[in-house]
Amino acid sequence: MIDLRIAGGTVVTPSGPSAADLLIQGGVIAGIVAPEVDIPTARTIDATGRLVLPGMVDVHVHTREPGYEHKEDILTTSQQAAAGGVTTIFGMPNLKPPTVDRATLQDVFDRYARTSLVDFNHNPAPTKFDEIDGMAAMGVNAFKIYMVVDTGRDYPHPSGTGIHDHGHLLQIMDRIATTGKRFIIHPHDQALMDYIEGEVLGRGDNTPEGYASAYAAREGVIWDTAIDVVLRLAEASGCPIHIAHMQTRRSIDAVRRAKAAGIDVTCEVNHWAPFLSTWEDVQTLGPYALSYWVPDDNRAAVWEGMRDGTIDIASSDHAPHTREEKEIGWTEMWSAHTGTPGIQYYYELMLDAVNRGELSLARAVDMVAGSPAANFGLGGIKGGLVCGADADVVIADMDHEWTITNDDVLSRCGWTPYDGRTISARIERTLVRGTEVYADGDVVGEPGTGRLAAAGANRTALAGKGL
Template identity: 35%
Template sequence: MTDLVVTGGEVLLPDGPAWVDVSVAGGRVQGLHAPGTAPPAPETVNATGLTVLPGIVDIHFHVRAPAYPERGTVLSETRAAAAGGVTTLFEMPISKPCCATPGIFEDRRAHFAEHAVVDFGLYAAPGDMTEATRDRFLDLGAIAFKIFTTPAPPGRGDEFDGLAFPGEADQLRALELLAGTGRPVVVHAESASLLAHFEAAARATRDPASGYTHNAARPAVCESVAVAKLLAMNIRAGAKLHIAHVTSAETVAVLRAFAGTSDFTAETCPQYLFATEDDVDRAGVFAKVNPPIRTRTDQDALWQAIADGIITHVTTDHAPFAFDEKNAAAGDFFAAPPGSPGIETLLPAMLDAVAAARLTLKQAHDLCCANGARLYGLAPRKGTLLPGADADMALVDLAGETQVRRGGLVSHARDVAHLWDGRVFRGRVARTLLAGRTVWDGAEVTGAEGAGRFVRP
């Protein structure tokens, strides 16, 4: 029996947009129909004037739950995801304690299942780097693995134990251990020794209140050197390597130089594509993220890398913090915690790139959804609206606008959204459906707590 028909909209299919109606049964796409020919259904969604996209899959997301509820909870941040057209997200393993043992993974999976409004996958950290731990994570359905090439931040050792590997020998061990699993190995890549060197120099010579200081303390060479070493090691290891949040022209040059040498991919984020360090200086410590937002030259290089297929993913790196945490470090970029909310602005930002003719609609969707679904083994269940796929949809108004106002987002971190405050993106999420049920109606989140499902490759 048909449960729902979405009618009147232009639907993005793998070959491009098409004027079809979408019928839904049992939470999955039942069929694609010429306008007006879909079977009768008890519910109809009128998408006239809208474009129907497969629900967005964000492969890089942080909420750290159940720790730090003052920053946001699974409920608050998956509600924000629904408001942004994101129907599936992958939660990184930074938690308290770190998601580096199978037991912690199971606890987090149960916690997310109880509270999530949208579907979710969970990363694992390699932990003790034994085959037994690795294989148990695979059995439990870890969507991928994550490591840092930086040491644990001071005072946060338990959040990074089994995740942070600043030594190259350990990095190679992790790549070799996880090669052949079929799961991506995602790396936050910055050189630990260069970070220490440049931070010491910046502390001695730079104004801690300046928005340009953070970039000076973590310059692009820290990233590019770490990425070059990883790519060189992966020629030997053969892992399914994925470089997180690329920020710089220098790192793009490294990616180009290593093209074809091993199985690797790379991502960037809207904060690096749509903002520069000038915006960070304006917004202050609330716009501090790691790695730093850089210059217009770096931004241009990232867009060119997307055009050339060097960078194939755009993700949020959504990382909420409480206002009091950020504000306590006002005027001190060295002390401020790094992170900014981004789950509600990913799709509007990509639609803005379509409006500016930087991308086609299909390219934009591939970058923030379909490519990720394929890389992580979820296609064609996610990332398409072909028959049999999950009926996850983002109905967008390409002619509309998203006006970002600090305090006006759904995210619990709405009060630290200074980076995007006042920004207008051309494009608006008018409705979000998860498994054929409306979870965002354009004004309010209507999705139920616990309706999100755990997804595995």
């Protein structure tokens, strides 16, 4: 007897959508069958008129635990993930203490195992050279560094998580290349930024508009030069890399050329670039919209890159901060903590973009699920509704107009930059390995049921350790 049948919906597989029923047995997808096929089933979920989609694999999530639990923690992050159709999260190393060695990594893994509702992994910083191999063996699928030093604050890019010297960066790439893991890089040209910030602050402009203009200055030169360096070093080292925060036309063109040349590079777009980066957003929401301003021409290039596949992956860059940490930004933006919460609504915003004709359904699903799984060691395990894969499933109503409000926010920070925005698609259910974690407006998953989402060989080896 089959454990669960999701019946009557349109199942979206890597081959495309079809009217079919999804069969789940023992937490994995056991079959995709025609609706008329009669199979004994313990339980059926009616998905008539709905899309049945793979769960999102979000490889860029700031849980804030340990060290910054006043902003967020793993439990609240995973609750938002469940509500937003995200079934696997990869955490980031900018914690206290930062995740830079086996001891801090084990502590973080233990924390996920105790409280996460969804499956997980973590991207430690490879700043301790002799710890890289050991952390790779623990089951991580990627490493992460920042090419940035904060000006006027010590967070969100704390000491221990950055590499700025190009020789050091190449050395780290050489070592990561031997592990086969992907290297996530926050690109940034610190020397140029020091000069540009100095000019703006020298004029006494510490406003959201001044900050936004500085980071987008000269058509995004701080991003473009850094990404050019990273791509060249990736070619020289053979290290698989992943570039965060794509937001300029030149950078997207550079990645497009690198892919054509055979360099192993993937890149991501975060929720704020297509959906929260206009000058009007900066003026009306100020620090609550920053992250970054993306001028119109660059935003058009982002959408082009999303459509043609140059930008492979949609990752939330979920980055919650308290209102107090944001409010100071109205008059002292360089003292505010930058970043915005995004994990709860990104999948729905992408589906809304499908309804608006901005993106095909196939591209949206590949960006949130198929591509991150395939490029971060989880192909065939996560990211697709295929037989034998984990039954990470989202059921969505593509004809449901509703308005996002702060009242529905599950983040500890209690706000969303999308408050008041009306969209046309709604996630109704989320299942992780065949078990519902979100249903009909409520988070129903149990803390501590998430598991380590390790790549192939590590998945088997670590299973015996209870991870």
